[in-house]
Amino acid sequence: MTPAARVEAAIQLLDLIIAAARDQGPAADTIIAGWLKARRYAGSQDRRAIRALVYDAVRLCGERPESGRAAMLALADMRPDLAALFDGSPHGPAPVAAGEAAAAPGLAPAWLEAMLGHVDIAALLGRAPLDLRVNRLKTDRAAAMRALGAGQPTPFAPDGLRIDPPIAVEAHPAFRDGWIEVQDEGSQLIALACAARAGQTVIDLCAGAGGKTLALAADMGGPSSGRLIACDTDRARLSRLAPRAIRAGAGGIETRLLGGGREAEALGDLAAGADIVLIDAPCSGVGTWRRNPEARWRLTPQRLARLADIQARLLDLGAALVRPGGAIVYAVCSVLDAEGADQLAGFCARHPDFAVKRPFIAPGEDRGGGVLLSPGRDGTDGFFVARLERAC
Numbered sequence: 001m002t003p004a005a006r007v008e009a010a011i012q013l014l015d016l017i018i019a020a021a022r023d024q025g026p027a028a029d030t031i032i033a034g035w036l037k038a039r040r041y042a043g044s045q046d047r048r049a050i051r052a053l054v055y056d057a058v059r060l061c062g063e064r065p066e067s068g069r070a071a072m073l074a075l076a077d078m079r080p081d082l083a084a085l086f087d088g089s090p091h092g093p094a095p096v097a098a099g100e101a102a103a104a105p106g107l108a109p110a111w112l113e114a115m116l117g118h119v120d121i122a123a124l125l126g127r128a129p130l131d132l133r134v135n136r137l138k139t140d141r142a143a144a145m146r147a148l149g150a151g152q153p154t155p156f157a158p159d160g161l162r163i164d165p166p167i168a169v170e171a172h173p174a175f176r177d178g179w180i181e182v183q184d185e186g187s188q189l190i191a192l193a194c195a196a197r198a199g200q201t202v203i204d205l206c207a208g209a210g211g212k213t214l215a216l217a218a219d220m221g222g223p224s225s226g227r228l229i230a231c232d233t234d235r236a237r238l239s240r241l242a243p244r245a246i247r248a249g250a251g252g253i254e255t256r257l258l259g260g261g262r263e264a265e266a267l268g269d270l271a272a273g274a275d276i277v278l279i280d281a282p283c284s285g286v287g288t289w290r291r292n293p294e295a296r297w298r299l300t301p302q303r304l305a306r307l308a309d310i311q312a313r314l315l316d317l318g319a320a321l322v323r324p325g326g327a328i329v330y331a332v333c334s335v336l337d338a339e340g341a342d343q344l345a346g347f348c349a350r351h352p353d354f355a356v357k358r359p360f361i362a363p364g365e366d367r368g369g370g371v372l373l374s375p376g377r378d379g380t381d382g383f384f385v386a387r388l389e390r391a392c
């Protein structure tokens with residue numbers, strides 16, 4: 001493909017990504033993968049170049065742009081090499097018309113930027129390294145580093161490896177043999193905040209495909225040394241846990257599919273019985289903008305309010321599941337107070353029998369009783385995490 005044709009391809013992709021963000025369609029990565037799959041003529045260099053153009057343009061535009069072309073023109077305003085490619089050549093973008101507007105550069109939609117004064121927003125939009133968690137049920141960090149021939153220990157999580165720039169690890173024997181899982185250091189720290197131990201009853205209330213469940217299983221020395229119950233309302237996600245657990249040598253994890261709004265019924269037998277309840281709640285994902293920068297075009301104040309309602313409900317559900325002396329660990333991959341510090345304040349007002357404890361010694365910044373992790377400060381994705389201990 002010519003350089004101009006790559007720019008035109010990126011414009012077409014941006015149009016799809018903008019529409020998907022407006023209509024709650026698929027994520028940018030999924031759109032790009034599908035689009036490229038259907039265009040076999042694009043070679044590996046074309047693919048890399050198109051992907052880079054798309055993500056550079058997405059990162060540059062804080063508000064959702066009018067069109068892919070407006071987004072690419074914003075990038076071209078900063079890069080004369082790109083501007084020169086709007087030349088009307090075959091398969092390339094049409095020349096810029098007189099008065100044609102480029103999208104305005106920015107960090108985030110104005111309403112969100114106003115809620116993010118306490119974090120480095122530009123760092124939220126930076127490029128993420130690849131973090132791995134070494135599976136202690138199978139190996140240790142030094143052996144995994146030797147097997148991979150790459151990586152450095154992450155600064156805080158004892159089983160973390162950071163690979164920067166990222167490499168494809170899914171095809172590596174160490175991955176196939178269950179030695180490693182792809183997991184941001186922040187997620188590893190959340191599992192560590194649970195301090196799950198052998199013999200305990202641990203509920204992962206929003207387990208998804210089990211990323212943190214597997215870390216909890218490793219901390220428990222394997223789930224057969226206690227009870228580890230992974231729950232979610234999403235059948236497809238939860239069904240991905242079993243094969244991952246087998247690969248990781250962590251068979252025996254119980255799974256429970258919950259009905260949305262009827263979660264308490266499905267968990268009645270566990271009332272006041274858990275040592276630990278991890279609530280890795282559904283959230284806006286503001287803390288993962290490094291990986292999904294277009295997510296900032298999806299969020300609306302209404303959607304944020306709906307998420308906050310679900311989070312408060314899940315916290316109350318968690319409170320009913322914890323035994324006296326047990327703990328809830330509440331986490332969101334968001335740095336918005338509406339999903340973090342404000343949720344914690346509401347919970348404490350509703351449940352005076354719980355006390356807030358710092359979930360780990362380092363890293364993170366204290367915020368409203370919990371801890372905020374952020375890419376600018378801690379090098380992790382953005383998270384809010386809190387540990388709530390129930391009085392004996």
Ligand SMILES: C[S@@+](CC[C@H](N)C(=O)[O-])C[C@H]1O[C@@H](n2cnc3c(N)ncnc32)[C@H](O)[C@@H]1O
Nearest residue numbers: 205206207208210211212232233234280281282
């Ligand atoms: C942040 S994700 C969890 C990620 C997962 N813990 C991991 O480490 O990979 C939030 C999960 O909450 C689930 N969820 C949404 N509403 C729920 C509810 N009412 N009860 C339980 N899980 C819910 C979603 O399906 C989603 O998988």
